[in-house]
Amino acid sequence: MSVVSPDGKQSKDSFYVKRAKIYARATSGRFARLRVLAVLALLGLYYILPWIPWDNRQAILFDLPARKFYVFGWVFWPQDFFFLALLLIIAALSLFFFTALAGRLWCGYACPQTVWTETFMWIENWVEGERNARIKLDRGPWTGTKIRKKVTKHALWFIFALWTGFTFVGFFTPITDLAARLYPFDLGPWETFWIFFYAFATWGNAGFMREQVCLYMCPYARFQSAMFDKDTLIISYDTERGEPRGARKRGTDLKTSGLGDCVDCTLCVQVCPTGIDIRNGLQYQCIGCAACIDVCDEVMDKMNYPQGLIRYTTEHALLHKQPHVVRPRMMVYGALLLALTIGLLYAISIRIPLQLDVIRDRNALYRMTDEGLVENVYTLKLINMDESPHRYALAVSGIPGLKLSEQVGEISVDSGEVRVIPVRLSADPQDLRTASSEIHFDIQASDAPTLKTTTTGRFLGPASR
Amino acid sequence: MISKVQHVASVLWPSFVLAGIGTVVLSTIFDPLAVSHCLGVEGISRTGSYSLGFFSLWSMNIASSVLTLYFRQPVHTPAECPVRDFDPDRG
Structure with a gap:
């Protein structure tokens, strides 16, 4: 069987489209800073939490061997599964609530996939250089420099991934004890296995899979649009203001040239971690990271145009209609969330051990x-x-x-x-x-x-x- | 057409998620160590029994996903047979 690949060439015996590797340009700006803050806070929580002691034990420990689950002052048993189920329902409802309110905040700032991919991309950027340097490096021949850079990148990724795997197992086995048994090496076969398994998953997902996890594996990405309405905060390109797009010299008069504010620099496409063009409208591939907002604002500043050609806005606002924050959907999600949270806290407080x-x-x-x-x-x-x-x-x-x-x-x-x-x-x-x-x-x-x-x-x- | 990664992920990933949920739910009802002993597996730690339980579920789910993909390939189109005047029943 022969198939036409996207580049127009006939490739024999392939049922698959080839994935175009995405080289996302690094950004700086308001939202990039916010993302860095989120990454530091969330990864900080993940790596530090298991080290916090509580009453002569680990504060958060899912002690599988003893079938007991410690969460600060609470001890849960497999019989308390009800609480876990309730907690998961609350988590799902919060996701609905925040999605309806402000779109894919979770994807852009808090999802583990985003957070670890971000970190892996910092390492990549630091070792291999900026977007153009990375493209050049990948296309170029295998020179000594290329080998050195690739080996360094993977070594750093691997160490970071191993640390991640070690921390993961540390949530299930007391981490101080685990650390003490690292040297001389005395870890059990399953502990060792899970450290490497989790490290491998981290390395694969954050190093290689990246946006493909969001596109192919994430169920939320597929159904989040069901929670959207015309008042949900989305990242959008202002077509009215931007079009007709086109290159121009700085100081060109917009009226006489007939151009819109978009200079068609394509930077918004270059920074996109999922490889979309935000100017084509709202797409399910958009994880709401706001990298395009940051980079476009920079360009607007250079051109002396007002910021916000790409911005957080709502469909109603783009159509010059009155936006509503409080709406029936928000009230239903909010009320359910509040009721369940109070219910859970109450149930835990009256729980008889x-x-x-x-x-x-x-x-x-x-x-x-x-x-x-x-x-x-x-x-x-x-x-x-x-x-x-x-x-x-x-x-x-x-x-x-x-x-x-x-x-x-x-x-x-x-x-x-x-x-x-x-x-x-x-x-x-x-x-x-x-x-x-x-x-x-x-x-x-x-x-x-x-x-x-x-x-x-x-x-x-x-x-x- | 899909990419190879999407194809592989569509088998491995849902089975992984369901195996994870299955492990949590089942282990709240049954102690995996007790199940291992019932099955005659001796000399295994509880962490080991959890892990084995997870991987058994994962492989079963993978098998199910693979079979789903296998059976959804179109294989049969009925042969086309136009209506003819000849009818043996009428002789």
Whole structure:
């Protein structure tokens, strides 16, 4: 099969279009500074957080071996999955809220892909030089300088990626301990594997994939337009002001030449990390990084034209209509976000770090004792999710005269421990109204009044009436 | 036409994301270490069992994505057969 490639040449046996490598020109200006600030803040958080201690442990630690998740003062268990689900819903809603308000802020400033790509591009820029130098270097033959530059770049990328991978594993294994075992090298096989795996992913995504991650892999990029309306802040080229575009000498009279403000310098295309021309209108490839705004403002300054030929604006503003910040969409997203956030904080604050699971014996439905009582057998699993050990008392209710066949006494459970307690309950068949009655297992810490929970179970017996 | 990277990413990436979500959800219900022991895998750490669980899910998802791509290739167009006057039933 032969296919026509974009450059017009026939390429044999290829089903694929060839990717044109993007050499983004570095920018400086208001939004570039804002992005640098975001990169420093977010990467700072990522690399520093695991080193922060809290009560003789790591403040943020997803301790997989112990199946406990520490977030500052809180300890979460796999059973607390509900909170994670709620947190993810809140994160998704915030994304909706901010997208409707100000477009792709997330993509432009906060997405890990943007943040790490930015850092990798700084390194690339520092080693290989500016856009033109990089294009020349890539097109040129493999000289000693080229080899040196490429090796240096990849070495720096690799070290940075390894550090990233090490930090990643440090969120799951105590990082100070991990660091102590680096030299002499004593890391476990899986720790080593994940450090390299994550480093490889960082290196690949930030070094090579770059904008392709946004274009091919990001689901948000595909559906974010659904959250847009005519009042959403977007980065847009002012066609009315800019067209007809064209090169001109400085000081050319716009009226007599008939030109718009766009000097067609193509710098907005050169700085674009996803390789689009913003002048063609809003495109889903635009990640909202505002690099084109910065560079265009610079050109406008040089030409003595007012800034903002490319700017943050809204569709309504471009059409000279009244913009609205508060609109039904914002209120719905905002109200949901507020309600869920309050709900989550409330749920966490009233969370009782105690869980009781009741499992009925599956072998026998019930048993008649010598005294003529109905007996059911259960296995109780008592989990102390608190940070200190406690003693608990067990009580049962639900059927008149329901009692423990053998007293279990006070149950002491260490912090984070799971106690398995087999219990037998008995009741008089006269008191059973149905074949299956609902009963309650009440557990109460004897040293903390608020630490109590109730789990329901079923008590089976012969239907007497 | 798509690029090769997009083609490969369309298999590897969704399977990776779903494997990640699957690992989180499943591990809140089952302890991966206990599952490993049930399957007769001994001498594995809990981190190892999480990792193996993740990679099993990822490979299953990759297999599913690959099969989806494989089966969506068009293969069959019914042969064209114009209407003729000859009808054997009528003799």
